[in-house]
Each structure stands twice: as structure tokens, then as C-alpha cells.
Amino acid sequence: MARKNFKRSIIVARYKHCCGRCEGILESGARCYAVVKPGAYECDHDDPDGLTGEPTFENARILCIPCHAEKTKDDVTAIAKAKRREADHVGAFIPPKRPIPSRPFPKRPRKLRIELVPLQRRGVYEARIVR
Numbered sequence: 001m002a003r004k005n006f007k008r009s010i011i012v013a014r015y016k017h018c019c020g021r022c023e024g025i026l027e028s029g030a031r032c033y034a035v036v037k038p039g040a041y042e043c044d045h046d047d048p049d050g051l052t053g054e055p056t057f058e059n060a061r062i063l064c065i066p067c068h069a070e071k072t073k074d075d076v077t078a079i080a081k082a083k084r085r086e087a088d089h090v091g092a093f094i095p096p097k098r099p100i101p102s103r104p105f106p107k108r109p110r111k112l113r114i115e116l117v118p119l120q121r122r123g124v125y126e127a128r129i130v131r
């Protein structure tokens with residue numbers, strides 16, 4: 001499904017509506033209220049476009065760049081989860097490319113232990129394999 005961006009008229013109306021202040025909600029639950037200069041903000045879908053969000057005035061939010069980055073992270077997570085649930089719901093299943101290993105597992109070769117044995121001359125050692 002193609003991305004549905006906001007019309008310029010909606011972005012302008014929303015920017016006027018928020019009076020040049022960020023409409024983001026911080027982790028504490030308070031509103032951000034950061035001053036957003038013209039061109040230094042992003043218009044966000046409150047209900048993500050990847051879910052059911054429509055490009056309407058009611059669904060638009062003027063966000064400062066940090067607020068938008070934070071919200072996008074959450075949106076991407078929610079959209080990915082929705083897609084996984086939808087795939088599970090319709091029974092879409094891709095079998096694994098290689099068989100899932102089961103017991104008995106092949107034994108790994110033991111690592112060799114090497115011991116240094118001093119020779120007659122000082123500072124010279126011989127490496128021996130310890131079983």
C-alpha cells in the first residue's frame with residue numbers, strides 16, 4: 001500500500017493550529033511545547049500511516065525532530081507487530097530453509113590444550129599438547 005502523505009494545506013493548517021509549538025507527548029506524559037521554527041519540524045501521523053492512519057487534519061501532529069524520532073521508533077515497532085500478527089492470523093508460514101537440529105547433536109571436537117614446558121636454556125619453552 002502506498003504511503004499517504006499530508007497535503008500542504010493540512011500541514012499549514014496544523015502548524016497554525018499548534019501555534020508553532022511541538023505537539024509531542026513526552027515520556028512523562030506532559031506535552032513537549034518546544035518552539036518549532038518553520039521548516040524545522042515534521043508533520044507526523046498520530047495514528048501511523050502503516051496502521052490505519054489517514055492523512056487528515058485530525059490525525060496530523062506537528063512534532064519537533066527529537067519527538068518525531070522517538071515516536072517513529074514506537075510506530076515502527078507497532079507496525080511490525082501488527083504485520084506479524086496479521087501474517088499469523090492468515091496462517092502465512094514459511095518453512096525453515098534447513099531442518100531444525102534435534103538430539104543427538106554432533107559432538108564438537110575437543111579443543112587442544114597446550115602447555116609450555118621450559119627447556120634447559122632459560123627463557124626458551126617447548127609447546128606440548130596435553131590430553
Ligand SMILES: [Zn+2]
Nearest residue numbers: 022032064067
Ligand atoms: Zn517535541
